[in-house]
Amino acid sequence: MGSGGSLLSFIVRRLIITIPLLLLISFGVFSLVLILPGNPALLLAGGIHSTPAEVAKITVQLHLNEPFWRQYLRWLNGIIHGNLGRSLFNGNPTVASGIAERFPVTLFLAIGGMILSILIGIPAGIIAGVRAGSASDRLVTVGSSLGVAIPDFWLALLLVIVFAVDTHVLPALGYVEWGTSPWGWFQHLLLPWLALGLGGSATIARQVRGALIDTLDQDYMRTAVAKGLSPRRVIGKHALKNALSPAVTVIGIQFGYLLGGTIIIEQIFSLPGIGEYILTAISVKDLPVIQGVVLVTATAFVLINLFVDVIYGYLNPKVRLG
Amino acid sequence: MAGSAAALFFVPMAASALSAGSAAGATPSNENTNGVLKYGFDINDEFSNFDPATETNDCGYTVMSLLYQSMTAPGQYAISGGVAKSWTISPNAETVTFTLRPGIEFSNGQPVTAADVSASLLNTKKSPLRSSLSAIQTITSPNPETVVVQLSRPTAGDFLWALSYIDGSIYPASTIPTAATNPIGAGPYVLKSYQPGSSIDLVKNPHYWDSAAYPLKAIDFVQVGIGPQAVSAITSGAVDMISLDPEQYTEVEHDSNIGTAITQSYDYITLETRNNTAPFNNVKVRSALEYSVNRAQINKVVFAGVGRPAYQPFPSNSPGYNKTVGNKYVYDPTKAKAMLAVAGYKHGVPFKLEVPSGDTTLQRLATVMQSEMAAAGFNASIQLIPPSDLLTDVYLHGQGNALLSANLTNGPDISNTFESEYEPTGFPAKYLGTLDLAITPDIEAANASDAASLQGPLMQKVGAIVMAQGLETPIEFEPSIIAYNKSVVGGNVVAPIGQCRSDLAGIYVKK
């Protein structure tokens, strides 16, 4: 099929599309400045104790007197050089370092939640889809309907009450570095992963179930049976690869929800991730931090989806052409 | 009610009430000499960096006070020595002459010199956050043990109290550029490691001048958010000690494994009214408001019964407490209603009550108050406002008729809050119209001295005016609550005077 169909050129094409997308995102992020009420210079100048001269000085320091597009280009230029600017507060540490310190926690949290939801959701979806109409299917269907409907933070609170406080089985909160104690790290993240992942697993299970039922109804499944393959092979090889490709897209989107959902979950479990960072920044209108965090999470989301697209392309040769 | 960011902009020089240097030197037999105290703390929200000049968060002092020794140290009614062993005030209250503590060293072993003191204070002064030092005109050092500070205003007393707080932290001149990440101070502990938003680990400073007062070998500050997380942290054993909000106190008070210590603070929650526009430009309305709040019930419901109702700006143990005013403004909705009718508000006074968001205690307080005040004819509609918007929205843009806020006093420095509230230079005074020139002379006189005996009567006078004029409606003196794990923490646990401080002298970890 020539170059158009190879996985590599598909990946390259996806990468090329990603660049303008990221630019667009960066513009959107920077535009947050437009809806921000209040004047950061005034806050920095000491609030109620500020003098007009101080305010003016800080305004110039922050380039707030420049036209919007120049501020944007300056910021963009910084980003390209790995510089996300400096926090307005806290002794002005760089946003990049602030994110670098916290993002791994959020990423562990989101990826762990994702893995958990995949580990639960895909098998559950497969069981339900293969045995559509059976008791186990009904169990999965009802369970996943509930799972989708449960607010994740509420689930988190219930988990805390049950596991952490009433039974002391798992730590209720806090974070331990992997380097300090891998087991501690795992223990501390398990409840947050559950809180985040159960809802996701419900969504994935529903998707897999639906896709599998659709796939099982395809003509090529009949072909596979007619070939004399064993049921295991019919499902495991012929149905799954096709049924999983729509699920993969859902997983990508799900990751976005997880990245967002971590904000509340980090609050509840006192995890030092990016969610806490942005909540604090929002409460004091620390714009560079808000912009930095939003940009980084959006970029992470885009990259994850790029990765997901590649998997999708692997599973579904047809999309490589498009 | 741990240090909401609201406090940041109003009282940047709030002070600590460390009862320093009072601990016994003897080592108790069950002390674990290698023990580490896990202290629950909202690092993420209440700490930003180690530079005393740029640390934005009042609550950062919880950690900073253990790393840095300030020039002076606060006590119940008076300040005591810190880096400065003693001082004298010139008669015009514009010059303070400090004598440095002999032999005092930084944690890196370097001696604390007059040059370091001068450099520290001048550096800190540059920060817009530390305007308490703005009065410094010059700093001279006639000899290595002496530092002379010349002030531009006769506010020596006020200045000395400010130096007991973070503003007075002393650090080596050479480490100023790196202070934010690599703090070197003369405090009882030194920084071992820091994970932003996650943990701050301290170990004992071998060079500390009063080492015996601090038996703890190490302190790990562990990230715990404000709120119910604090309860799960302490009950699950994730931390050994933590400061609690009143709501959380009720969750642990009956837990036999958890000990609690409560100290009545001078910080109080107050209702600031906008006195320059209707309805609160009418003194009769303001007076009626004083009678419309059931402080006793609030103490019981909102503060778990461990706070103290604030019927005037000073608690009864303060030299500023006015016995004549006493508990005069006890809840009396009928009287308030009648007063409103006289003032021309037969059908009640609707008003917008601004409440800083993200603070459960204030939110619950507002809700209870709303219902109490409704009975007295005040119909408040609550509006939550992010702390960062208070300055612009409430002050500059005049949003709302009243603001519920926490007045962090500088500990026992009793004249402190009145400066911004009622003095011509004060920001609220200017924008809320709470300026009252009648009290200016008394505050100025009080600022000159650091003697409680002098300040007390002056503030009693001011307090009476504040209440009579209804300049504000004090509601509750906040309790400072510490919860600790009885099986881990030894020694006499004392909650610090006021929020956002730590008092770990004499505390040890049991074997």
Next chain:
Amino acid sequence: MSLIRPPWNDDPLDELAAPAAAVGDVSEEGGAARPRSGFWHRFLHQPFALGGLAFLLLVIVAAIFAPLIAPYPPNLQNLNLVNAGPSAAHWLGTDDLGRDILSRLIWGGQISMRAAFEIVGLATVVALPVGLVAGFFRGAVDTVIMRLMDAMFSFPPLVLALTVAALLGASVNDTAIAISIVFVPSFVRVLRGQVIAVREENYIEAARSLGATSNRLIRRHIVPNVASPLIIQTSLALGFALLVEAGLSFLGIGEQPPTPSWGSMLNEGYSFIFSSSWALIFPGLAIMLSVLSFNLVADGLRDSLGRERPRKSKLAGVTKEKKSRLAQLRGISPRAAEPAPVAAVEGTTLLAVKNLRVEFLTNGKWLPVMEGANFSVERGKTLGLVGESGSGKTVSALAIMGLLPARGCRTGGSALFEGRDLMRIAPAAFRHLRGNEISMIFQEPMTSLNPAYTVGNQIAEQVRTHRHLSKADSWKVAVEMLERVDIPHAATRARDYPHAFSGGMRQRVMIAMALSCSPKLLIADEPTTALDVTTQAQIVALLHSLQREENMAMIFVTHDLGVIADVADDVAVMYAGQIVERGAGAALFTRPRHPYSEALLNSIPQLTPPGEPLHYIPGMVPRPDQFPRGCRFHPRCSYATEACITTPVELRPPAHIEGNGALSATSPSGEGDDGAGADHRATVTLSRCVRQDELTLAGARAMADVPTPAAPGSTQGTPLLVVRGLSKQFPLRSGLLQRVSGSVNAVDGVDLSIDAGTTLGLVGESGSGKSTLARLVVRLIEPTAGTVVLDGTDITALRGPKLRRERQGMQMVFQDPYSSLDPRQNILEIVGEPLRIHTDLNRAQRQQRVIELLDQVGIGSHVLGRQPHEFSGGQRQRLAIARAMALQPSLLVCDEPVSALDVSTQSQVINLLSDLQDRLGLAYLFIAHDLSVVRHLSDRIAVMYLGQIVEEGDANDVYTRPTHPYTAALLSAIPVPDPSRQRARQRIVLRGEVEMSQSAAGGCRFRPRCPFAMDICRTVDPPPYTTPSGTIVRCHLHTTGPELAGASVSGLELAAPTE
């Protein structure tokens, strides 16, 4: 056609359901529009969705009437009873300020529900126009919008909502705005996708060709058709909005205290979770149950609205039923209904099917779709199974293969394959046979290969399963098999995925796979139905040669008697679940013994002389629950007598044989042919007709021998449509950046003219550009070059209102009757649409006219209020014709109007068109890939190949004396329903298939496939040449020299099927 559900239920192709019955579970009578009744009926039968709806209504009603219902005011504090558990006074307990939780929940519902509806409403208001514009206009607008949406979509939803909410402020309205921003991109995406899907439907093209404006298209067709998915999406979004709102409220962004919302209640309860969890649990439950309810309602809506959505129909118009194929996957054959004796099978018989019975469970009743079928297949021979759709032929094939679902289906009888009864064999043993000794190929090559694996992998897998070869060896076998089925460059093509193959090539792959283990029996289920005639000829020839090589037996299922004549040794004709005639193939065609067989032969178009109406079998195959008593065919039989109506008939040999006693006596149980030896099967024809001995039925030869009357002289009328140099290029994208790298000349310099009242037939394989040409003519797409003159007016340059006015004279009928009628409109609206657009008739006048039109196409006026899904394919095509006729056009462009119809229905529609032409003097541009259909209707025929007309002339001339090798090949590919002639005739089997040449590379386009290709064909594009008989041809055989031309022309004539 997949057979999970009984085929009569959902199969749009067969005309077997009478219109009234096709209405299905919807009420029978009354002409009023009932667009929703089906929906409600379905929705009300879904307990979960109903439960969800009930809960939501409860919450919403309670919230609205909160002041009346809530036991306490929401903010009433009882500070003496804080954090109390449920009690008589406070059913759900009290919160931290002693407020009644139940009351706050009821009031909180007001805020939370309002917020959810605000959020979704706002998002819809923004997304609706954006999505419509992007999907409808596509192009640059679409690109810009979608890139923006991609960017918005890239923000994790909660992060975006939180940031915007925090920056906007804390009021509930601002929060709603912030959250709605999160919903916009996904709404736009869904909507756009739906709009694009709907836009592809023919009814949009149809409306446009009627002269509808974009505005009207969007308003009347697009919006109603995307409404269902939008409603479903909305319901899901409401649940999600509730969750997001709760999340933000929990973080303290949203409604101001003390006003409760469910999220803020959670926030308040959070502080006291350890001492009292009631205040946390109940609001959480309220949120969860509401979200669950929204989702359940959405699921219910999806199930109830889904079926009204336009059917995605393939070429053949076959829809897929949804149900698990679990049984097949487990390899379990449906359980036998009754035991049957197992008898030994004689030497040459490979498969002996005895008393085969298949029943489907329908509405709680077991209905037989096939009963008492007896037939056998000899080694190396082919048995043809023939019949209309719904006759039971595919069901029988699947039953033998064990591919019927276990649920809702049961079988009886036996199928002895080399002594093993396939009806009772253990699953594992059957697996060993399947794909190994018995293989099957299916009707739909496009969907029967797994898209996720390379074709080599799929073939090798089968080899490895049964032959236990190594990976490398099985791959080698796969490549060999691909070579054997004549796939060029087999070694490299083996690494391609199915989507890289054309339909014909895929069917070759299927055959390669099926034969990879040298099976003894191949079951071919309509293997060529979905293919072009030329490809069909290739596939049939291929199967034939492979069968000979392998000495393989074959069951060939088809509805096409022509193909059967080509391949079958024996034939079984099926009707309504029975075999009605069985015997040697040759005998069936020369002397059919059952009226149904005769009727089937009769309805083959090429057996009817041009100008005569085509024969057809009236009525349709009955549904199994409506099988008539007596002879099942009697209602449609022209020979039926009293006896046929009352007495069931059994399958038996002719009386003279029976009477001779040469065979065992017929038992009344219908086992008449039971002990019949194999040799008898080849010679004796059995028939299920009481009158078989008295009737003399006409065979194919007899029909074809009817002399061809002189062709209707091409009336030298005025040219109505004149097309000159019409071209259409489509850009071709390739490479990393999908840049335009070239172009395809889909239509390349076509000249045509059609006289008033005459028909020009246009034929060619798929991919030849016929449909593009049709769309160019009616101006649905813009030509790259050339002119279209209609009735003296050059319409090529017309735009806007002028073009819409001119469209009145020219209407189009589309191939797919399922997608050319708007499923959301009723018949009055559909047929009356052109009148609404172009006339100012009032409603009553319009209705009057619609009734006239329906009458013209033979549909009663009582259907005015019905919707398209209540009609069969043939009826829909009539409706489409009625709509096209509404404005009394002078030209009708018919794009394969009968290709998707059963042969009998096909005849009816062609007769209708022919009749309309006679009565109204219409001119037709009639497009088809089937030359025999075209010939029947056309005055002139044009043959198209790769965008060019390669031959155009008088219909009779082209059909009987083709001058272009391509025409000759097309003609010779048509199977002749007469085995002796079919086998005798010399055929040109075209190699390869239509290949999209990227541009005119020079030389003759047909050269690569032309058996007569010469050197000159390589370099010079043949110019048009007019033969003495007036045929215009583009072929060097006619231009390079008289001798050569003469020789080859005569050679071509040899290939013509009829003289």
